[in-house]
Amino acid sequence: MKPIIQLDLKELTFPGVKEPALKNIKLNINEGEFIAITGGAASGKSLLLHAITSAAPKFYPCQLSGTVKLADKDVSEIPLFQMADYLGYMMQEPQNQMVCRRVADELAFGIANLNLSPEEIRSRVNEIMDFLGIRAFSDRFTDALSGGQAQKVVLGSILAMQTPILLLDQPTAELDPKTSSELYRHLGQLNREKKVTILVVMDKSGEVLKDAHRVLVMEAGTVKDFLPVVDYQKKYGFGKNNRHAEPIKVDENTDVITLDGASHTYKGSITGCHPLDFNLKKGDFTAVIGQNGSGKSTMLKLIEGLVKPAAGNVELFGTRVTKKNVGALRRRIGFLFQNPDDQIFCSSVKEEIGYVLKNKNPTKDLTEEESNQKIQETLVLIGLDGLEEMHPQRLSRGQRQLLALGSVVISDPELIIADEPTSGLNGPQSQLVMEKLARLSSQGITILLVTHDLAEARDFANRIVVMHNHELVMEFEAAKMDNYIEDLVRLELIEGGDLKCLN
Amino acid sequence: MFKLKDLDPRLKLTWCLFLVFTALISRSIVLNGILLGLILVSELLSEKTLKSFKLLSILLLIIGTQVLIINLIFGREGDLLYSWGILEIYSGFITTSILAFLRIGIISLSAFQFGIHTDTMDMAQMLIHWGIPYRYAMLVPMTARFFPVMIGEYQSICDSQSARGVPCDTVVEKLRNLPASILPLMYRAMRISNDAALSVELRGYGRYASRIFQKKINLHPIEGVMIICLIMSFGGVVIKTIL
Known part of the structure; x- marks a missing residue:
C-alpha cells in the first residue's frame, strides 16, 4: 500500500525548553489505514497531530528538525490554509472550534472557503447531515448544542471537506457510551467505504480498537x-480496571447527602431534573451514570447548592442546605470538575494546590512549614512532584486533572464529588485518578462519582444509580452490574447490547 | 408575510440609522413618539409579539425614572412651579424627560431590533459588499459566536470556584475574588481563540480572496426604493429642524 503520511521527525523543541517534546519518530502510515494513538500524560500524542498538520511550527512556534510528508509533499511547503486539500483535524474541545452561530453555517464553513458552488455546498451539507443524523438541529445555535451534538457538528464540518486524511484528538472524551459508539461507527464506515485514512488519539474506553488497524x-x-x-491487545491487555485499595466500609447510620423530592427547572421552563429521592451514606462510593443531558449535572448542582430546588429539600451532613449555611457545608466537600481549566488560575502548580488551604477553615492554623509539607505530600500523592514551579497551563490535560484532584484532597474533605474526572484521560491516567479516589474511599471518605464509563463505575464504586430523562430510574450494587445489562441496553447506556466496554 | 429577518441587512441598517438620527435631531415629542410606535408596530407585525423587548423595556423604565428625577431636580426649562431652599422645580421637566426617554427608547430599541433580526452572516456579507475583505468581515459572526460561549465559560468558572470554597455568588464576592474567576476566563479565552484560529485556518480560511455564502443577500428593488424613501424622509426632518 502507498504511504500517505511519512514522518521522519528528529526533534521538535519549544523555545526555552531543553528537552524536545517529540524526538526520533520515523514511521509511515498507508492510505486507507485506521490508526489509534495512545500513550501516557504529556507523551506527545496531540503534538504529533499538530506536527502532521504543520500547526507546529507554523501556528505554535517551535524548532522542528526532520520532515513530515503528506502524499509525498513536504508539509513545510504547504500553507496552513491549503492543508484542507490533505487533511481535516478535529481537536480536543469541539466547542472551541466552532466559529458560526448556526449549525448549518458551521457545517458549510470549510467548503464555503473553498469557493465551491452554492449547489455543491448545499448538497454536501445535506449529505453530511444525513450521514451523522443531525438534520434535526441544523438551524440551532451552536452554543446551545450538547457535547455530543457539538462533536458531531465539528466532525461534520470537517467531513464535508472530503479530505483523504482525518486526524481526531480524543473525539469521544465528553460523550456517553451510546454517542461514542455512534461516532466510531461513522468513522469505521468512512474508513471502509471511502478509504479515508484516520488517526485517532484514543480515549480510555479503547472502543476505537474495533475499527482500527494499528496502534x-x-x-x-x-x-x-x-x-x-x-498484537497491541496481547501486549497491553484491554486496560481493564482493577481496584487495588481496601474494601469500602459504609456507615449505614450516617447520612451525608439526602435529596428529598428535590427538583429543578431552568429558565425558559427547561427541565433540569424531576423530583429526586437519593441518599448517600458515610463511606459510600456511589457512581451516577446516564446519557448526556439526563440530568446528572443538575443533580450535582442541587447538591452543591449552585441551583435552588424548585421543590423538595437537599440535606448535607444531616443539615438542610440554605443560602446561609451553604458556604460552611461546602468547606467539608471537595469538588472535582470535568474541566480542570475552570478552576486553575495560579501561576505555579505549588501555588494552585496551596490556594485551597487559604479558603478552608480546618487548615487555617497550619504553619508555613506544615503547609509546605502538606503540599509536598499531595504532590507525591497525585504524581506531580518535581513540577512544583511549572505553570499549570503548561501541563497536559491529564496532568491538569491530577492537579485539580490534588487541590481537592489537600483540604481533607469528608465528601468528594467528582464530575467525570477521567473524561479526556487515557487508560493509565484514568486508572491513576480512580485509584487515588478508591484509596480515599477506603480511608472513609464518601465519594459521589459521575461517569460515563460503566466499567469504571462497576470496578470502583459499591453502588450505581442510573439517571434517565431527568429521573433516577435504577439503583443497584456495582458488583452485580452483569444482572442489569438488559436494562442498561434499554436505557441506551450500552449500544445494541455491545458489552465489550465492560470487558 | 412580512418578516424583519427576511429583509436585506442594508435596508434594516438604514431603518435603524434613520430612527437613531431622526430621534437625535428632532425635538418633537410627537415625531419621536411616532418613531417609537413604528418600532413597536414593525416588531408586532413581524413577530406577533413584543416578548423580545421585555428585558430592555424594564431597563428603559428604570433609566426613564432616573431621567425624570434628574430633570425634576436639575431642569431649568419653563416656569418655576415650586421652590424650597435650593430645590426649584420648573414646568419644563416633564416634556424634557419625555423627550429624553423617547430618544433613549428609540436608540436602544432600534439598535436591538437590528441586532436580533439580522443574521450575523448577512452582516458579514453586507460588509463584503462595501469592499471589506472577507477575512475581516467574517469577524462579525465569529465574535457573535464568541460572546455566548464566554458567558457560559464564565458561569461555569464561577460555579466551579464557588464550589471549591471561593465565593462568587454576589457582586461583592465576585469583585473580591476577581482573579479566581477572571484568570481562568482569560486562559479559556486564549485557548478558545487559539483553537478557533487554527481550526478556521485548517478549513481553508483566507485561501482565496472571496468566499461563498449559502444564503446570499439580495437587495430587491422595493427595498432599494424604501432606502431612498428613508433617506429622503431624514432629509425632510433635517430641513424642517433647520428652518
Whole structure:
C-alpha cells in the first residue's frame, strides 16, 4: 500500500525548553489505514497531530528538525490554509472550534472557503447531515448544542471537506457510551467505504480498537510501539480496571447527602431534573451514570447548592442546605470538575494546590512549614512532584486533572464529588485518578462519582444509580452490574447490547 | 408575510440609522413618539409579539425614572412651579424627560431590533459588499459566536470556584475574588481563540480572496426604493429642524 503520511521527525523543541517534546519518530502510515494513538500524560500524542498538520511550527512556534510528508509533499511547503486539500483535524474541545452561530453555517464553513458552488455546498451539507443524523438541529445555535451534538457538528464540518486524511484528538472524551459508539461507527464506515485514512488519539474506553488497524503507542515524546491491534491487545491487555485499595466500609447510620423530592427547572421552563429521592451514606462510593443531558449535572448542582430546588429539600451532613449555611457545608466537600481549566488560575502548580488551604477553615492554623509539607505530600500523592514551579497551563490535560484532584484532597474533605474526572484521560491516567479516589474511599471518605464509563463505575464504586430523562430510574450494587445489562441496553447506556466496554 | 429577518441587512441598517438620527435631531415629542410606535408596530407585525423587548423595556423604565428625577431636580426649562431652599422645580421637566426617554427608547430599541433580526452572516456579507475583505468581515459572526460561549465559560468558572470554597455568588464576592474567576476566563479565552484560529485556518480560511455564502443577500428593488424613501424622509426632518 502507498504511504500517505511519512514522518521522519528528529526533534521538535519549544523555545526555552531543553528537552524536545517529540524526538526520533520515523514511521509511515498507508492510505486507507485506521490508526489509534495512545500513550501516557504529556507523551506527545496531540503534538504529533499538530506536527502532521504543520500547526507546529507554523501556528505554535517551535524548532522542528526532520520532515513530515503528506502524499509525498513536504508539509513545510504547504500553507496552513491549503492543508484542507490533505487533511481535516478535529481537536480536543469541539466547542472551541466552532466559529458560526448556526449549525448549518458551521457545517458549510470549510467548503464555503473553498469557493465551491452554492449547489455543491448545499448538497454536501445535506449529505453530511444525513450521514451523522443531525438534520434535526441544523438551524440551532451552536452554543446551545450538547457535547455530543457539538462533536458531531465539528466532525461534520470537517467531513464535508472530503479530505483523504482525518486526524481526531480524543473525539469521544465528553460523550456517553451510546454517542461514542455512534461516532466510531461513522468513522469505521468512512474508513471502509471511502478509504479515508484516520488517526485517532484514543480515549480510555479503547472502543476505537474495533475499527482500527494499528496502534501507535507514544511515550516521552517518541514512538514506543507501532503494532497491529491484535498484537497491541496481547501486549497491553484491554486496560481493564482493577481496584487495588481496601474494601469500602459504609456507615449505614450516617447520612451525608439526602435529596428529598428535590427538583429543578431552568429558565425558559427547561427541565433540569424531576423530583429526586437519593441518599448517600458515610463511606459510600456511589457512581451516577446516564446519557448526556439526563440530568446528572443538575443533580450535582442541587447538591452543591449552585441551583435552588424548585421543590423538595437537599440535606448535607444531616443539615438542610440554605443560602446561609451553604458556604460552611461546602468547606467539608471537595469538588472535582470535568474541566480542570475552570478552576486553575495560579501561576505555579505549588501555588494552585496551596490556594485551597487559604479558603478552608480546618487548615487555617497550619504553619508555613506544615503547609509546605502538606503540599509536598499531595504532590507525591497525585504524581506531580518535581513540577512544583511549572505553570499549570503548561501541563497536559491529564496532568491538569491530577492537579485539580490534588487541590481537592489537600483540604481533607469528608465528601468528594467528582464530575467525570477521567473524561479526556487515557487508560493509565484514568486508572491513576480512580485509584487515588478508591484509596480515599477506603480511608472513609464518601465519594459521589459521575461517569460515563460503566466499567469504571462497576470496578470502583459499591453502588450505581442510573439517571434517565431527568429521573433516577435504577439503583443497584456495582458488583452485580452483569444482572442489569438488559436494562442498561434499554436505557441506551450500552449500544445494541455491545458489552465489550465492560470487558 | 412580512418578516424583519427576511429583509436585506442594508435596508434594516438604514431603518435603524434613520430612527437613531431622526430621534437625535428632532425635538418633537410627537415625531419621536411616532418613531417609537413604528418600532413597536414593525416588531408586532413581524413577530406577533413584543416578548423580545421585555428585558430592555424594564431597563428603559428604570433609566426613564432616573431621567425624570434628574430633570425634576436639575431642569431649568419653563416656569418655576415650586421652590424650597435650593430645590426649584420648573414646568419644563416633564416634556424634557419625555423627550429624553423617547430618544433613549428609540436608540436602544432600534439598535436591538437590528441586532436580533439580522443574521450575523448577512452582516458579514453586507460588509463584503462595501469592499471589506472577507477575512475581516467574517469577524462579525465569529465574535457573535464568541460572546455566548464566554458567558457560559464564565458561569461555569464561577460555579466551579464557588464550589471549591471561593465565593462568587454576589457582586461583592465576585469583585473580591476577581482573579479566581477572571484568570481562568482569560486562559479559556486564549485557548478558545487559539483553537478557533487554527481550526478556521485548517478549513481553508483566507485561501482565496472571496468566499461563498449559502444564503446570499439580495437587495430587491422595493427595498432599494424604501432606502431612498428613508433617506429622503431624514432629509425632510433635517430641513424642517433647520428652518
